[in-house]
Amino acid sequence: MAKGDAFKVEIEGGRVLRKALKQAQIDLKELSAINRRAAQIVAARAKQLAPVGDNKNGHIAATIRAGATQRAGIVRVGRANRAYAGVVHYGDRKRNIRKVRPFVIIAAQETEPQWLEQYYREITEIIERIG
Numbered sequence: 001m002a003k004g005d006a007f008k009v010e011i012e013g014g015r016v017l018r019k020a021l022k023q024a025q026i027d028l029k030e031l032s033a034i035n036r037r038a039a040q041i042v043a044a045r046a047k048q049l050a051p052v053g054d055n056k057n058g059h060i061a062a063t064i065r066a067g068a069t070q071r072a073g074i075v076r077v078g079r080a081n082r083a084y085a086g087v088v089h090y091g092d093r094k095r096n097i098r099k100v101r102p103f104v105i106i107a108a109q110e111t112e113p114q115w116l117e118q119y120y121r122e123i124t125e126i127i128e129r130i131g
Contacts, residue, residue: 017123018070020130031070034122038115039066039073045107046075051088060085064104073115075104 021028043066050061060077063085067074078085091100108115 014071017127021126026126026130028070030126032068034119035070035073036066036068037122038119039068039075041111041115041118042066042073042104042108043075045111046077046104049103049107051101051103060088075108077104
């Protein structure tokens with residue numbers, strides 16, 4: 001897995017849905033909220049899976065947070081003062097750190113049935129309101 005690889009799920013017709021929502025005068029912030037709720041499911045599991053033994057007393061888990069846009073749910077890990085999170089997740093060949101622990105990707109895969117069902121249910125409700 002190369003640095004920067006991401007777990008990505010693409011929704012077919014997402015652009016059409018956003019356009020329909022806009023035409024129906026439905027606040028597009030609803031999509032952000034739906035995406036954030038899906039990301040929160042993944043983030044919660046990623047906190048459980050984050051390695052604790054060699055990352056400064058488990059502080060990586062404290063940096064895991066969910067974010068969202070109208071187009072995507074996002075799980076972020078690390079902060080400026082804890083920039084080692086990416087190295088822990090992806091390894092670093094330049095520094096000869098070959099141990100890869102993709103706990104966020106694993107969390108997304110393990111929780112897929114939960115966030116996918118939630119996402120589908122909420123998008124369906126919006127589509128039904130549009131008519």
